[in-house]
Amino acid sequence: MSIxxxxxxxxxxxxxxxxxxxxxxxxxxxxxxxxxxxxxNGCGKSTLLRGLARLLKPTRGAVYLDGKxxxxxxxxxxxxxxxxxxxxxxxxxxxxxxxxxxxxxYPYQNxxxxxxSQDEKYVRQALETTDLVELSDRxxxxxxxxxxxxxxxxxxxxxxxxxxxLDEPTTFLDLAHxxxxxxxxxxxxxxxxxxxxxxxxxLNHACRYADYLVAIKQGRIFAAGEPKAVITEDTxxxxxxxxxxxxxxxxxxxxxxxxxxAKSAPKDTYSTL
Numbered sequence: 001m002s003i004x005x006x007x008x009x010x011x012x013x014x015x016x017x018x019x020x021x022x023x024x025x026x027x028x029x030x031x032x033x034x035x036x037x038x039x040x041n042g043c044g045k046s047t048l049l050r051g052l053a054r055l056l057k058p059t060r061g062a063v064y065l066d067g068k069x070x071x072x073x074x075x076x077x078x079x080x081x082x083x084x085x086x087x088x089x090x091x092x093x094x095x096x097x098x099x100x101x102x103x104x105x106y107p108y109q110n111x112x113x114x115x116x117s118q119d120e121k122y123v124r125q126a127l128e129t130t131d132l133v134e135l136s137d138r139x140x141x142x143x144x145x146x147x148x149x150x151x152x153x154x155x156x157x158x159x160x161x162x163x164x165x166l167d168e169p170t171t172f173l174d175l176a177h178x179x180x181x182x183x184x185x186x187x188x189x190x191x192x193x194x195x196x197x198x199x200x201x202x203l204n205h206a207c208r209y210a211d212y213l214v215a216i217k218q219g220r221i222f223a224a225g226e227p228k229a230v231i232t233e234d235t236x237x238x239x240x241x242x243x244x245x246x247x248x249x250x251x252x253x254x255x256x257x258x259x260x261x262a263k264s265a266p267k268d269t270y271s272t273l
Contacts, residue, residue: 006031007052007082007163007195011061014044014051014219021047022219024061029163029212034189035197036206039216040240045199046087048216049167052197053084079107083161087168087199089152091140097151098136101126104158126157130184146177153184164188166198170205178202182209207231207254215239231255 007029014022022044029035029052037045050056052063054070063070070078083104091100104126105119127133130150140148149169156164169185170178186209188194200206206213207227215223215230217239223230232255236242242259249256 006064006066007197008064009052009061010064012048012051012058012063013060014047014056015059016047020059020219022051025219025221026061027214027221027224029195029197031195032189032193033195033211034186034209035195035212035214036210037197037199037214037216038201038203038206038239039222043216043239044219045216046167047219049084049165049197049199053082053165054078055084076107079159079161081161082163082165083156083159085152085156085164085166085169087171093141095140096137097132097140097143097154098123098127100140100151101132101136101154101158104155104160107159122158122160126154129157129188130154144177145173146180149173149177149181150184153181157188162193163195163197166196168199168201170200170202178205185209203231203236203257204249207256208249208252227254231257 009025009027012022012025012027013020025048037048039045047056051058054063054075057071065073065078065081101123102119105115105122108119127136130153132147132150132154135143135147140151143151153166153169156166164185166185170181173181182205185196185198189196200209210227213225213227213230214221215235222239223235231246233244233246236244236246236257242257244260245258247256247258248254
């Protein structure tokens with residue numbers, strides 16, 4: 001795969017009707033790396049992802065793909081360079097895994113060019129990469145949560161974009177399946193050089209898998225950089241209102257956040273009523 005196209009924002013403001021969610025946000029997504037967006041609920045992470053994917057038109061500022069405003073590009077052109085996996089996607093009942101994955105080839109279809117051998121090739125590769133070949137004829141609604149998530153990722157892979165945007169790809173998965181999905185995305189980045197941008201809630205997972213971490217507070221970037229520079233006790237207090245301690249992960253050496261709650265705080269912290 002060639003060098004990933006650059007994805008940037010400049011003074012980006014995004015809103016729903018009159019409610020501003022993301023404000024004056026300037027960000028350069030590192031090409032060929034994994035970027036993770038973190039922040040409290042409602043801070044604008046998912047809204048920013050929608051703006052990057054051209055699903056939400058800016059009220060001010062712009063998103064640029066390879067130096068050109070994403071709004072000035074055709075829908076098909078954007079879909080051939082940038083894929084989005086939304087949070088908790090829903091497929092029509094009875095759709096098989098292969099049918100779902102094949103939908104990733106829609107940006108390459110038109111009235112002159114229907115299904116081709118190249119389309120078949122990318123669908124097959126996506127099924128192989130996600131280890132779903134044996135399940136390709138199974139209805140999506142008969143799969144486990146982890147298998148379904150792999151199928152949605154396979155659809156994004158079949159789209160053959162160099163940038164993947166994923167909104168909480170591990171939501172509702174048990175711990176083993178969370179790691180399974182994150183390992184898959186890591187391998188895609190390492191082996192194919194794909195640029196991956198994802199929203200994660202688990203801070204320790206974010207630290208383990210991110211090359212570049214962006215902490216968002218109230219629609220603005222509070223801190224950005226390598227996980228060690230971003231995940232500090234002061235930042236966690238400011239962004240999440242979380243009292244915690246940061247240690248070095250014994251496996252990866254990345255920051256590990258340990259929250260301090262009522263049970264873990266010193267006993268004399270809380271007076272007896």
